[in-house]
Amino acid sequence: MNAGWSWYVIAIVALNIVGCVWLLWWTSKRKPGDPKPTDTSHYWDGDITEYNKPLPKWWLNLFYLTIIFSIGYLVYYPGLGAFAGVSGWTSQKEHDADKARDDRKLEQTFAPYAGQSIDVIARDPKALALGRSIFNNTCATCHGSSAQGAIGYPNLSDDIWHWGGSPDRVLQTVLDGREGVMPEWGKVLTGMGGPNAVDYVVAYVRTLSAPASMENNFMAAQGKSLYNGVCVACHGVDGKGNQELGAPDLTDDYWLYGNSTESLRQTIANGRHGSMPAHRPILGETRARLVAAYVWSLSHQSRTTAKKK
Template sequence: MSAGWSWFVIALIALNILGCVWLIWWTGRRRPGDPAPTDTSHTWDGDLTEYNKPMPKWWINLFYLTIVFSVGYLIYYPGLGAFAGVSKWTSADEHELHKQSFDARLEETFRPYVGQPVDAIARDPAAVELGRSIFSNTCATCHGSSAQGAIGYPNLTDDIWHWGGSPDRILQTVLDGREGVMTPWGKVLTGMKGDNAVDYVVAYVRTLSDPGSMENNYMAAQGKKLFDGVCVACHGPDGKGNIELGAPDLTDDYWMYGSSKASLYETISNGRHGVMPAHRELLGETRSRLVAAYVWSLSHPQDTDATSTQ
């Protein structure tokens, strides 16, 4: 705050305080010629009279004491422009004190899970509940409160994992994030096979989850030639994908961006770019382990239930 603004604020506060003092004094005093407190001539129904009695002295003194308290408060705490107050109190310092206190309590809560394997943490119901709470506050925005995802956001409750579903792979995803890039192939394919090239590849990709539909399918047959020349680099010759690249398995019935012809055409022609943010700095390793354990437990309920009932 500049010196000019600081003095402006101080002057404004001083005027308000002096104005309150003057208002109490002005309204509380009696003036020459004022009628007696019991002589107002306002009478209703014969015996109901309005009096003009002043406020009791103790009540007025309370107002003055309130003003004195406010002056002391402004001297002790920062309130007069850039003046820091004799206590040097700041909201930032107060926040830091509370944060340190809560951080210490959180560290005590998380200490049993430091460095523990994700699948071992997932067998502790209390740990899974902690992970669920962290997930709800951090991850549910994209993956949904039930972790079933949405268009463009993967379902975490099934057994389909583009980057691998082992406990360590899930933890790595939470800590360091992922970036999945599907290259736009529209122009390349069109240059190879004409305007219908993308439609050919769409037709073939749709047969991968239903091999019987490949029979007598001219478009799919043309698409297979293009797939073998372009797409196998990431998705493999059998279309089962590559977890090291995040390339999805095209032989199952799960499509993160939708399985319609229009959606597949958009994916192949213009590509996709999905980003899972890294949470290492935001959550730290232990809380990331708890989240990973919760996520892993969603697709392995039998492993966690069997242990919790023993």
């Protein structure tokens, strides 16, 4: 708040306080010539008379005490423009103190799982319940409450992992996040194979999960050479991808952005940029381990269930 607005707020507050004091004082005094409190000439039902008696002194004094309290409050706490108050209180400090207190309580709950591998944590039903709660509060916004994802957000309940599904790789993904970048290849492919080059590559990519469809497929045959000239660097000759780069396996039936021809064309021509935020600064390492253990358990049900029995 700049100085001008600060003085404006101070003036408004002061005017209201002075106005309240004046109003109490003015209305509580009797002026010469005022009628008696019983002389109002207001009658109802013949025998009910309205009086105009002043407020009792004790009641008026309570109002004055309230005004004095408000002045003290404004001196002690911030409320007069940019004046911070003699206490130095702020909602930010209050929030931070409450958060620190609650975090200490939570750390006592999470402490038994500190430093444990997530596949070990996944064998503990209590730990999985904690991880599921953290997931619902933090991750479900993107991946859904069932962890099955959506267009552009990976399904975490299957066994397909673009960045690797080992306990260490899953934990690294949660802690430090991922940046998946598919470059724009539209102009490059068009320069190599003409205006239909992107469609040729789309046709060839579709055959990677169904090799038999390559037979007598002119578009796929044209797309193969283009694929080998551009796409193999990340996805490999066989289309199996590269988990170190986050390049997906093109031979399975899972498509992060959809498997329609239009979606594949857009992916190849215009590229994609998927971002998984780092949750180390958001959750801390132990809570990140718990949620990673829960996510890992979704695709390893047989291994975690066997340990529970």
